[in-house]
Amino acid sequence: MPSSSTDAVSAWADRWYDEARGLLWNPPGSFDDDGVDALSVHMTAQSAWYAVDLLQRGLDDRARRVVDELCALQYDEPGTPWHGTFARVAESPPPRDGAVEWVHYDPNWRQFVGTTFRLIERVFGLDLREPIELAIAGEPPDRVPPSYSNIALMRAWLEEDEAYAREIVRLFTENGAFAEYGSPTYYGIDLYALALWRVHPPTPQFAEWGRAIEDDLWRDIARWYHPGLRNLCGPYSRAYGMDMTRYVALLGMWLPDPVLPDVEPFAHSHDLLLQPVVDLLGGGPEHVDFERGLVSQRINDERVATGWLGDDVMMGGEEGGRWRAQGQYHPATVHWANTDGGCDWLRVRSPNPVNALVPTRGVLEVEGSELTIESSAPFPGTVEATEDGLVVRWVDR
Numbered sequence: 001m002p003s004s005s006t007d008a009v010s011a012w013a014d015r016w017y018d019e020a021r022g023l024l025w026n027p028p029g030s031f032d033d034d035g036v037d038a039l040s041v042h043m044t045a046q047s048a049w050y051a052v053d054l055l056q057r058g059l060d061d062r063a064r065r066v067v068d069e070l071c072a073l074q075y076d077e078p079g080t081p082w083h084g085t086f087a088r089v090a091e092s093p094p095p096r097d098g099a100v101e102w103v104h105y106d107p108n109w110r111q112f113v114g115t116t117f118r119l120i121e122r123v124f125g126l127d128l129r130e131p132i133e134l135a136i137a138g139e140p141p142d143r144v145p146p147s148y149s150n151i152a153l154m155r156a157w158l159e160e161d162e163a164y165a166r167e168i169v170r171l172f173t174e175n176g177a178f179a180e181y182g183s184p185t186y187y188g189i190d191l192y193a194l195a196l197w198r199v200h201p202p203t204p205q206f207a208e209w210g211r212a213i214e215d216d217l218w219r220d221i222a223r224w225y226h227p228g229l230r231n232l233c234g235p236y237s238r239a240y241g242m243d244m245t246r247y248v249a250l251l252g253m254w255l256p257d258p259v260l261p262d263v264e265p266f267a268h269s270h271d272l273l274l275q276p277v278v279d280l281l282g283g284g285p286e287h288v289d290f291e292r293g294l295v296s297q298r299i300n301d302e303r304v305a306t307g308w309l310g311d312d313v314m315m316g317g318e319e320g321g322r323w324r325a326q327g328q329y330h331p332a333t334v335h336w337a338n339t340d341g342g343c344d345w346l347r348v349r350s351p352n353p354v355n356a357l358v359p360t361r362g363v364l365e366v367e368g369s370e371l372t373i374e375s376s377a378p379f380p381g382t383v384e385a386t387e388d389g390l391v392v393r394w395v396d397r
Contacts, residue, residue, distance in 0.1 A: 022069040028265035042090035045112040046273040053276035084138015110135040111154040149178035153193030160202035183238040188250020195281040234316030234333025254284035306358040312337035317356025325354040332356035344377040362394035
């Protein structure tokens with residue numbers, strides 16, 4: 001596994017470059033959620049990030065080849081919901097009538113590839129106006145609400161839309177939180193987009209907003225991140241895993257002491273390709289004063305996150321979420337230090353909505369039906385069934 005340095009990541013990325021196709025293969029550990037075998041498809045957005053890496057290294061010919069191949073994967077079909085986006089992977093068949101979003105096409109590739117292309121254009125001078133304009137033109141006006149933070153932040157910068165950006169800022173400042181709260185992966189995209197606002201602002205107002213929201217986001221991360229456990233405390237609105245040292249979570253690249261897996265193969269390995277882009281934009285802060293104790297945050301009028309970060313344990317819960325406690329949504333979580341120097345974890349799952357609260361240190365109260373517990377190791381505390389759910393208690397060791 002490479003370190004977080006761009007040179008190490010570049011060497012790792014070069015292993016997956018397919019000279020015959022001009023794009024990156026998907027490395028081991030990538031696309032596990034979709035059941036895709038390693039080295040079976042060529043990646044789209046991640047190849048765009050690789051092009052940034054190549055340009056930084058002066059490998060212009062290979063970078064132009066990658067960009068040209070990506071442009072050939074862009075759909076130019078006005079009137080279709082996939083107009084202006086790019087193939088999910090190079091091997092994806094062209095969408096047809098009845099195509100299913102996220103299965104047959106990914107509409108967010110307009111923003112992921114589009115922002116990368118605009119960054120390449122601004123920093124390295126490649127003329128990418130046509131694919132950028134096509135990505136913008138193909139985006140339906142109401143598909144991405146301002147609350148869809150990671151995509152909305154990218155869309156605002158790509159389209160240079162100050163009015164739309166203003167609404168994103170308004171929603172964030174209402175409670176000092178994004179709706180995609182507590183996301184080890186998508187906080188990394190939020191920080192990427194905010195760096196674009198700040199470093200390459202379409203207008204001076206973008207730069208001002210970018211700095212302000214970025215500062216507020218880091219202040220909140222400082223309350224919820226545990227440097228000893230090397231993880232963001234739950235609850236997680238969206239998370240692909242429970243331990244940032246076991247899968248690539250994009251927030252880890254922005255931390256002063258970066259967190260990435262150290263054993264191959266590692267889950268979500270394709271996200272590692274963002275590292276050179278992070279470095280190009282200046283990375284995160286050099287120092288953050290992380291905190292301990294009880295924490296809480298109102299996310300919106302219905303949702304509240306609470307947590308507790310102790311010396312070698314942390315637990316988090318969310319009240320008011322309407323989603324099932326499955327998939328990427330983890331409303332009740334616990335992490336604790338293990339004897340190997342890492343951490344183990346516990347989460348509560350259910351096919352139904354779950355309310356969870358950390359009312360005091362060492363206690364996680366969970367309300368819901370059909371609750372099950374998943375953990376990486378035996379929990380060294382207690383779990384008690386109650387009339388409405390269960391109570392998880394930490395036992396000081």
